[in-house]
Each structure stands twice: as C-alpha cells, then as structure tokens.
Amino acid sequence: MNAHMQHRLSLSLYLNYFVHGIGLIILAQNMQSLGQLWHAPLATVSYVISGVGIGRLIAYLLLGILSDRYGRKNFVFLGMICYFVFFLGMLGAPNIQIAYLLAIIAGIANSALDSGTYTTFVELGGKEGASNVLIKAFMSLGEFVLPLFVASLENNSLWFGWSFILAASVLIINFFLLLPIKFPKANQSKSTMLGTLKFLSKPRKIIITTALALYGYTSMALMILFTQWITLYASETLHMGNVAAHFLLSLYSIGSISGVLIMFWLLRRQISELTLLVFFNIAALISLSIICFIHIAWLTQLASFVFGLTAASGVMQVGLNTFLKLYPQTKGLVTGIFFTFGSLASFTVPVITGWLSKKNIAAALEFDLLISCASLILVVIIRLTLGKQKTLAGTRRTISYIDKLIVRLLVRRFKAVDTIITFKEEINIPVLDSKREEKVLDNVADQCSNQKIIPYLQEIYMSIMASSRKYQENKRHNNK
Numbered sequence: 124m125n126a127h128m129q130h131r132l133s134l135s136l137y138l139n140y141f142v143h144g145i146g147l148i149i150l151a152q153n154m155q156s157l158g159q160l161w162h163a164p165l166a167t168v169s170y171v172i173s174g175v176g177i178g179r180l181i182a183y184l185l186l187g188i189l190s191d192r193y194g195r196k197n198f199v200f201l202g203m204i205c206y207f208v209f210f211l212g213m214l215g216a217p218n219i220q221i222a223y224l225l226a227i228i229a230g231i232a233n234s235a236l237d238s239g240t241y242t243t244f245v246e247l248g249g250k251e252g253a254s255n256v257l258i259k260a261f262m263s264l265g266e267f268v269l270p271l272f273v274a275s276l277e278n279n280s281l282w283f284g285w286s287f288i289l290a291a292s293v294l295i296i297n298f299f300l301l302l303p304i305k306f307p308k309a310n311q312s313k314s315t316m317l318g319t320l321k322f323l324s325k326p327r328k329i330i331i332t333t334a335l336a337l338y339g340y341t342s343m344a345l346m347i348l349f350t351q352w353i354t355l356y357a358s359e360t361l362h363m364g365n366v367a368a369h370f371l372l373s374l375y376s377i378g379s380i381s382g383v384l385i386m387f388w389l390l391r392r393q394i395s396e397l398t399l400l401v402f403f404n405i406a407a408l409i410s411l412s413i414i415c416f417i418h419i420a421w422l423t424q425l426a427s428f429v430f431g432l433t434a435a436s437g438v439m440q441v442g443l444n445t446f447l448k449l450y451p452q453t454k455g456l457v458t459g460i461f462f463t464f465g466s467l468a469s470f471t472v473p474v475i476t477g478w479l480s481k482k483n484i485a486a487a488l489e490f491d492l493l494i495s496c497a498s499l500i501l502v503v504i505i506r507l508t509l510g511k512q513k514t515l516a517g518t519r520r521t522i523s524y525i526d527k528l529i530v531r532l533l534v535r536r537f538k539a540v541d542t543i544i545t546f547k548e549e550i551n552i553p554v555l556d557s558k559r560e561e562k563v564l565d566n567v568a569d570q571c572s573n574q575k576i577i578p579y580l581q582e583i584y585m586s587i588m589a590s591s592r593k594y595q596e597n598k599r600h601n602n603k
C-alpha cells in the first residue's frame with residue numbers, strides 16, 4: 124500500500140470517528156425535540172439512550188471475532204451503514220419501540236467501527252499507537268462541534284433534524300471516499316512486541332490479560348463518571364453558578380483534545396506507552412483529588428482541565444494498543460473484549476453513582492477517586508509485569524545509547540595509548556607487544572559474563588588493538 128493511499132485510508136477512518144463523536148451525544152443533545160417527535164416524556168427518551176449501551180454490549184465480542192475472519196473493511200462499512208440507518212431512522216421513528224431498536228443499531232455501529240478501525244491502524248504499522256490515540260481527538264471534535272451546531276439551529280429556529288442530516292451526509296461522502304481503498308492484510312504480526320509473550324510465564328500472561336481487560340472498564344468509567352456528575356457537583360457541593368458549573372465540562376473537553384495531541388506527540392517520540400499510562404494516571408488521580416477535597420474555584424477549574432488532559436487523553440486507546448500488541452493474531456477479538464468491558468462501565472457507572480448520589484453528589488464523584496486508584500494500580504501492575512516493552516525502534520535507541528558510552532570509553536582508551544607511545548619512544552621498544560595483547564584478550568574472557576560471546580568480544584578486541592597499533596605507527600612516523 125503506497126503512502127498516498129495510506130493517508131486517504133487514515134483520513135476516512137478518522138472522519139468516521141468525527142461522526143461517531145456526534146452520534147455519542149446527538150440523542151442527549153436533542154432530548155426535548157425527540158420527545159415531541161415521539162410524543163414521549165424526557166424519561167422515555169433517556170431510556171432510549173440506554174439502547175445504545177445494549178447494542179454495544181451484545182455486538183462488541185461477536186463483531187470483533189468476525190472481523191478477524193472476514194476482513195476489517197466489511198466491518199467499517201457495516202458500522203457506517205448502521206450509523207446511517209440510525210441517524211435518518213431516528214427522524215422517522217414512528218414510536219418508542221422503533222427508536223429503541225435504532226439506538227441498539229447505533230451501539231452495533233459503534234462496535235463495528237471499533238472492531239474494523241483500531242485493528243486496521245495497528246495493521247497499517249508505523250506509528251500505529253499514535254494513530255489510535257488520534258481517533259479520540261476526532262471523537263472529541265465531533266462532541267465539541269455538535270452542541271454548537273444544535274444551539275445555532277435552535278437560535279435560528281431551524282429544524283432540529285439538520286444535525287442528523289449533517290451526520291448522515293458526512294457518512295455518504297465518506298462511503299464513496301472509502302469504497303476504492305484497499306485495507307492492509309488482517310492480523311499480520313508486524314509491529315508487535317517482539318516475542319514479549321514468549322518470554323512471559325503463564326501466570327504473568329493471565330495477570331496482564333486480566334489487568335488490561337479491567338483497564339478497559341476503569342479507563343472508561345473514569346471519564347463517564349466525571350462527565351456525568353461534575354456539573355451537578357459544582358453547583359450543589361461547590362455552590363458555583365450555572366454557567367461556571369457548565370464551564371468545568373468545557374474545560375475538561377479542551378483539556379481532552381490538548382491531552383490527545385500531547386499523547387500523540389509523545390508516542391511519536393517513541394516514549395514507552397506503559398510509562399506514559401502510569402504518569403497520566405497519576406496526574407488524573409491528583410487532579411481528581413483536588414476537585415474532591417480542595418474547594419477553591421480556580422483550582423477546580425485548573426484541575427478539571429488537567430483531568431481532561433490526562434484521563435481523556437486517549438489513555439484508553441493506549442491500553443488497547445498494548446493489548447493488541449500482546450495478541451497480534453486475534454486483534455478483533457481483543458478489541459471486542461476490551462470494549463465490552465468499556466460498555467459494562469457505561470452501563471454500571473450510572474446505576475452505581477445514581478444510588479450513591481441519593482446520599483450526596485460528592486459521594487458520586489468520590490467514587491471516581493476509587494476508580495482512578497484502581498486504574499493506576501492496574502497500569503502499574505501491567506507495567507511491572509510486562510517490564511520494559513521491546514520494540515525494534517526502542518531497542519535501537521538502547522543500542523545507540525550504549526554506543527555513545529562505548530565511544531566515550533574508546534576515546535579514553537586512545538588517550539591512554541597516547542601515553543604508552545611516549546614511553547615506548549623513550550625506551551625505544553616496538554609497538555607490537557604480543558604478550559600484552561594475549562593478556563588483554565585473557566582479561567576480556569575473564570570479564571565477560573556470557574561464555575557464548577567471548578570469541579566475538581575477543582575478535583572486537585583484536586580489531587581494537589590492530590587499530591591501536593596502526594595509530595601508534597602513524598604517530599611514530601609523523602614524529603620522525
């Protein structure tokens with residue numbers, strides 16, 4: 124696949140996630156208009172929204188497995204078609220039952236897109252980790268643009284349905300853009316962690332796999348809980364005004380988009396994914412603690428921004444990347460498992476926190492602290508169990524660093540040889556000293572802890588000493 128096609132493919136895949144970002148909140152953003160359309164109260168519209176979660180839950184695993192078998196492209200298209208049906212169908216849904224079915228289809232759309240896209244980015248190779256994180260940026264962009272669009276429709280007394288038509292139109296255009304493009308071969312194992320799994324014992328494998336799946340839950344729960352409760356928490360517990368309370372969520376969103384860009388930048392610099400996960404999760408925990416325990420308005424604002432920057436920076440996608448690299452042969456299945464846990468979070472968090480909020484709203488938000496701690500513990504476990512990730516580029520960085528040290532030492536060695544040559548000139552003895560060279564080679568053998576590489580090291584030393592002799596001869600010659 125040439126670079127131009129690869130770019131086109133990436134762009135179309137991202138465009139889908141812009142639409143998906145819109146899909147995520149379009150029902151919530153139009154609850155009143157939809158209620159009127161279906162002659163139903165708000166509570167019923169809210170119940171329809173839960174259908175999206177059901178759709179995800181039933182579809183993720185199945186579609187993931189199928190995408191390993193039948194190719195990623197089919198599932199990207201399935202996702203686009205399902206979303207298209209959802210957007211247009213919602214405007215014509217005659218009753219709540221059909222609307223609920225359409226919501227389930229939106230959930231299926233989400234699962235199909237994910238099982239076709241995250242896998243494809245890994246299979247495209249290159250800086251795949253960074254690409255998957257950028258998906259989050261396009262989602263956030265959709266979530267950012269839609270409320271503005273809905274508000275401007277409202278302000279101009281235009282039909283609310285235009286936002287649904289907008290999303291459907293982007294899908295049609297993207298459908299034709301994507302149609303001629305070939306996808307990379309599924310489940311090729313390029314850019315995996317070289318043999319990491321082979322070196323892992325069975326218990327370690329089980330620990331990492333469990334921790335990664337659970338991280339699918341906690342990383343999702345961390346974000347959902349915050350976005351659900353922060354506004355109410357700010358107005359009821361912190362006694363902020365209405366605008367200030369809503370503003371916290373905007374700060375979180377701006378933080379999120381900035382965070383994704385920072386994460387993208389760091390990943391392209393080949394910084395270890397797991398190290399980043401640990402640091403981002405520490406920062407998320409600190410900022411959440413500030414929001415929960417230090418009630419100073421500007422600090423709460425700053426902390427909301429930082430929380431978005433860290434908890435919603437694509438850490439979930441980074442977790443999935445690690446998971447995918449561990450199981451390169453079944454990427455679709457892995458994506459399905461990871462996001463099934465994510466869907467469980469979007470299901471259970473509203474229930475648990477709804478119950479907690481009966482006591483007080485602060486208790487609901489404090490539950491996020493617990494989730495944040497769990498997330499941090501999980502990424503630390505993954506980091507420690509997996510050790511340092513081995514990648515081709517990373518290993519080459521290590522070699523470059525070692526070479527830097529070796530060159531420094533060789534410079535010192537040649538300086539010592541400089542001194543030797545002055546002695547040899549004074550007492551007039553030849554450059555070659557075979558006895559000494561034998562001794563040097565013996566020393567090398569004594570100091571080398573790995574028997575197998577002794578002959579290779581001795582060969583290197585013979586070459587070093589040959590150069591050393593040449594250097595001395597030249598120097599002698601020049602001094603004459």
Ligand SMILES: O=C(O)C(=O)C[C@]1(C(=O)O)C=C[C@@H](O)C=C1
Nearest residue numbers: 543554555556559560588591592
């Ligand atoms: O020890 C010496 O006499 C040196 O000149 C240094 C050195 C070396 O590079 O180690 C180089 C040439 C000799 O044949 C033996 C050793």
